[in-house]
Amino acid sequence: MQPLLQLSDINRSYGAINALVGAQFELRRGEVMGLVGENGAGKSTMVKIIGGFDSGFTGDYQMNGEKLKFHNPTHAEKAGIAIAQQELSLIKTMSVAENIFLAGEGVPIFATRRTLANKAKPFMEEVGLEYIDPLRAVNRLSVGEQHLVEVARLLAHDPQVLILDEPTAALGETDSIRILDMVNRLRDRGKSIIYVSHRMDEIFKICDRITVLRDGESQDPREAKDLNVESLVELMLGRELGNMFPKRVAQSRRDPLMQVRDLWPDGVLEPANFDIYPGEILGLAGQLGAGTAEILAAMAGAANTRGGKLIFDGREFLPKRPKEAIAAGIGYCSEDRKHDGLFLGRPIFENLTAPALKAVSTGGVIAPLREQTLAAETAVNFTVDPDRLPQEAGVLSGGNQQKVALGKWLSIKPKVILVNEPTRGVDVGARAEIYLKLRELADQGASIVVASTDLYEITNLPDRIISFYRGIQIGEIELADITSERILQQITDPFNETGRHGEMVK
Amino acid sequence: MSADANEESPGLIARIARDNSPLVIVLVAAFVVIFVIGAATAPNFLTVFNFKTIIRDAALVGIMAIGLTFVTLSGNFFLLSMKETAALSIIAFATCMSAGYGFEISFLVTMLIGIGAGALQGVLIGLGGNPIVVTLGAAGLFFGIGSWWSDNLVVSFRRPHGAEWLGTGSFLGLPNITVAFILIAITAELVLRRTNFGRQVYLVGANRAAGKATGHENLGLAIKVCIIASVCSAFVAIAFSAQVSSAHVNYFAASFGSSGDMTIMVIATVMVGGNSIMGGYGSTLRSSLGAVFISTVDNMMVLHGFNSGPRVLAVGLMIVFSIIVFALLRRGTRAVE
Numbered sequence: 001m002q003p004l005l006q007l008s009d010i011n012r013s014y015g016a017i018n019a020l021v022g023a024q025f026e027l028r029r030g031e032v033m034g035l036v037g038e039n040g041a042g043k044s045t046m047v048k049i050i051g052g053f054d055s056g057f058t059g060d061y062q063m064n065g066e067k068l069k070f071h072n073p074t075h076a077e078k079a080g081i082a083i084a085q086q087e088l089s090l091i092k093t094m095s096v097a098e099n100i101f102l103a104g105e106g107v108p109i110f111a112t113r114r115t116l117a118n119k120a121k122p123f124m125e126e127v128g129l130e131y132i133d134p135l136r137a138v139n140r141l142s143v144g145e146q147h148l149v150e151v152a153r154l155l156a157h158d159p160q161v162l163i164l165d166e167p168t169a170a171l172g173e174t175d176s177i178r179i180l181d182m183v184n185r186l187r188d189r190g191k192s193i194i195y196v197s198h199r200m201d202e203i204f205k206i207c208d209r210i211t212v213l214r215d216g217e218s219q220d221p222r223e224a225k226d227l228n229v230e231s232l233v234e235l236m237l238g239r240e241l242g243n244m245f246p247k248r249v250a251q252s253r254r255d256p257l258m259q260v261r262d263l264w265p266d267g268v269l270e271p272a273n274f275d276i277y278p279g280e281i282l283g284l285a286g287q288l289g290a291g292t293a294e295i296l297a298a299m300a301g302a303a304n305t306r307g308g309k310l311i312f313d314g315r316e317f318l319p320k321r322p323k324e325a326i327a328a329g330i331g332y333c334s335e336d337r338k339h340d341g342l343f344l345g346r347p348i349f350e351n352l353t354a355p356a357l358k359a360v361s362t363g364g365v366i367a368p369l370r371e372q373t374l375a376a377e378t379a380v381n382f383t384v385d386p387d388r389l390p391q392e393a394g395v396l397s398g399g400n401q402q403k404v405a406l407g408k409w410l411s412i413k414p415k416v417i418l419v420n421e422p423t424r425g426v427d428v429g430a431r432a433e434i435y436l437k438l439r440e441l442a443d444q445g446a447s448i449v450v451a452s453t454d455l456y457e458i459t460n461l462p463d464r465i466i467s468f469y470r471g472i473q474i475g476e477i478e479l480a481d482i483t484s485e486r487i488l489q490q491i492t493d494p495f496n497e498t499g500r501h502g503e504m505v506k
Numbered sequence: 507m508s509a510d511a512n513e514e515s516p517g518l519i520a521r522i523a524r525d526n527s528p529l530v531i532v533l534v535a536a537f538v539v540i541f542v543i544g545a546a547t548a549p550n551f552l553t554v555f556n557f558k559t560i561i562r563d564a565a566l567v568g569i570m571a572i573g574l575t576f577v578t579l580s581g582n583f584f585l586l587s588m589k590e591t592a593a594l595s596i597i598a599f600a601t602c603m604s605a606g607y608g609f610e611i612s613f614l615v616t617m618l619i620g621i622g623a624g625a626l627q628g629v630l631i632g633l634g635g636n637p638i639v640v641t642l643g644a645a646g647l648f649f650g651i652g653s654w655w656s657d658n659l660v661v662s663f664r665r666p667h668g669a670e671w672l673g674t675g676s677f678l679g680l681p682n683i684t685v686a687f688i689l690i691a692i693t694a695e696l697v698l699r700r701t702n703f704g705r706q707v708y709l710v711g712a713n714r715a716a717g718k719a720t721g722h723e724n725l726g727l728a729i730k731v732c733i734i735a736s737v738c739s740a741f742v743a744i745a746f747s748a749q750v751s752s753a754h755v756n757y758f759a760a761s762f763g764s765s766g767d768m769t770i771m772v773i774a775t776v777m778v779g780g781n782s783i784m785g786g787y788g789s790t791l792r793s794s795l796g797a798v799f800i801s802t803v804d805n806m807m808v809l810h811g812f813n814s815g816p817r818v819l820a821v822g823l824m825i826v827f828s829i830i831v832f833a834l835l836r837r838g839t840r841a842v843e
Binding site for chain 2: 300302321322323326327332334339340341342343344345346350354355357358361364365366368408
């Protein structure tokens with residue numbers, strides 16, 4: 001049978017980075033094809049090429065056996081390819097029906113709201129939104145329902161191929177189930193769907209076949225029923241775990257440095273309880289939305305919290321503001337350094353001393369020599385060129401920015417450093433340096449708590465792992481027991497739902 | 507490259523030059539152009555007396571602009587109540603003077619009003635109020651109180667009085683208000699560059715979220731910078747009242763005097779100086795230079811006999827021009843984000 005889409009020998013490079021190398025992709029009529037891979041494996045590049053957002057590739061693109069080249073997304077849309085992006089393109093104050101016909105195709109120039117509503121109903125029913133009034137404003141729907149509206153909008157163009165790019169990444173359980181139901185319904189009606197996701201449980205619930213991308217290269221598509229979570233992860237990782245990560249030793253456990261008790265940040269299902277030991281790197285494993293980011297932020301006083309306390313340094317307290325956490329010796333890097341980790345327009349040395357102005361000043365007056373010395377020490381320590389200290393932080397590469405964002409906490413002589421996604425947007429070379437630095441800080445006696453959604457990283461960096469699944473603390477994995485399969489099972493499918501749900505859905 | 511002590515900690519002058527370099531060049535170039543044109547076309551332009559006039563005219567707007575620069579640099583936009591704070595202050599000062607309280611008491615009372623006005627706005631802005639709305643509201647409040655208090659009449663007090671030294675006195679041949687302007691400019695620049703407070707202004711202005719994450723919250727900062735700006739307004743009101751021995755709520759409005767609406771002039775000065783409206787980049791030194799620059803252009807136009815319409819137009823053009831130049835320079839020197 002001739003596939004609907006057939007891409008062969010696709011090459012795409014951005015500067016020196018090869019995003020895709022001789023990649024293959026095919027999609028049959030009426031199937032759900034899972035597209036999986038680690039961050040940076042080339043998933044989003046592949047999606048962009050298929051959807052006509054990226055025409056700078058070489059290779060062969062065929063649809064229905066016909067050779068095609070799209071120069072822009074509209075072109076691809078005309079050919080019947082529709083993408084539901086993670087970022088919704090809805091006008092939230094307008095009604096569902098108005099959003100579905102935003103492009104104005106297939107409706108008379110003058111249409112009453114009622115006409116639009118009637119025309120919108122079939123598409124809403126197709127995505128499972130038949131219970132919603134088409135005249136209701138989009139901003140009164142849940143985020144998951146908004147995703148469904150987005151898909152309904154795409155269906156109005158009657159696409160042959162529908163690409164869903166991590167549709168459940170920002171959704172809770174209920175909304176995720178809605179999306180999965182919709183995918184099943186659309187498949188039953190003969191649509192061909194490309195489903196991009198990080199969530200293993202979903203992949204196995206709804207995909208017929210799976211294409212794995214790894215470092216820009218594609219694996220042959222596999223039947224989903226021939227795979228399980230373990231074998232899929234092997235395909236995704238597929239490489240020797242080299243010495244990117246510093247050596248770990250099982251830490252001797254005596255008294256915990258900090259005890260986290262009943263910490264219950266907003267947006268997390270249950271309170272969390274765990275201990276942090278001196279000199280260790282503790283990993284909080286979980287997917288996006290698992291609650292690890294919120295827990296770190298709450299420990300640093302940077303998130304709203306319903307309750308809980310830290311037993312630390314002979315005190316029981318919960319920082320209400322970052323200022324209090326800093327005073328207690330807790331440094332925190334969020335996952336978005338440009339948002340709250342760096343002063344991009346200010347010199348690097350100001351970034352490095354920002355948390356410790358008091359330490360470099362006397363009576364409120366900054367002592368330039370002391371400040372420069374402190375900044376230079378940190379820079380040397382973090383392998384940032386000290387000659388660049390007067391430059392704006394914004395000119396640094398992602399890796400160096402992350403080093404500055406992290407290194408600034410050295411100035412407060414931290415006891416605990418909390419880092420969410422330590423190497424997001426950081427190239428491979430700088431990653432190893434950051435891992436090494438975290439290890440050195442731990443060896444010097446600080447405790448490091450790392451939260452990461454990157455499986456490779458969370459498997460290989462921490463001395464001990466606590467896993468989370470959708471806001472629930474699942475379990476603890478000691479160093480000897482850390483394997484990516486085990487982590488993956490705990491963060492994607494801790495209650496063994498895959499088989500059960502799979503049967504229910506299919 | 508060896509890192510000797512000099513490189514590690516460049517001197518203050520070197521740091522100012524480095525921070526401002528492209529902008530200072532543009533501003534200096536603009537000065538040179540204006541001076542050449544002025545010297546060539548206006549007969550009395552190149553005289554010591556005229557320069558003194560330029561700086562004296564720049565002083566009142568300049569002092570208020572220095573105060574406002576703290577607000578702008580800290581990322582809290584502008585206080586649209588600069589003129590009204592001055593209006594309330596001048597009424598307070600003149601009323602106290604005419605009641606015979608003497609300079610010291612009157613000065614103190616007026617300064618307290620300035621502090622109160624700044625603190626009120628600072629708290630509201632710091633708690634998340636939109637600076638435009640908050641300060642527009644405050645403007646109405648202050649003007650209303652001043653107008654009510656003075657019955658919308660001129661409040662005058664008799665010479666000789668204890669404030670004459672500030673209004674009309676001079677020191678080494680310079681008017682005292684000019685001396686005050688220079689001293690305030692130097693102090694403000696030192697505070698910005700050398701103190702924790704000044705650093706916080708820059709950091710929080712450059713990135714409020716990162717400021718909070720590193721322990722520098724906007725609430726306290728907003729209160730401080732708003733107090734600085736309002737106190738500068740109050741001081742200018744005192745100096746002006748001391749000069750003319752009277753007060754009226756409209757002394758700082760466009761209809762009075764020649765230099766246009768005071769709030770607009772002050773904001774223009776901050777912007778012509780090339781300070782970032784979004785905060786984080788700039789300095790009070792730039793605002794001081796901006797004040798002198800505007801005053802120079804204005805002076806030249808006066809010598810050529812232009813009336814207030816074209817002169818206000820010129821200020822507007824300078825704002826637009828400075829925004830364009832500033833944006834181009836920033837684009838040239840900063841990495842694309």
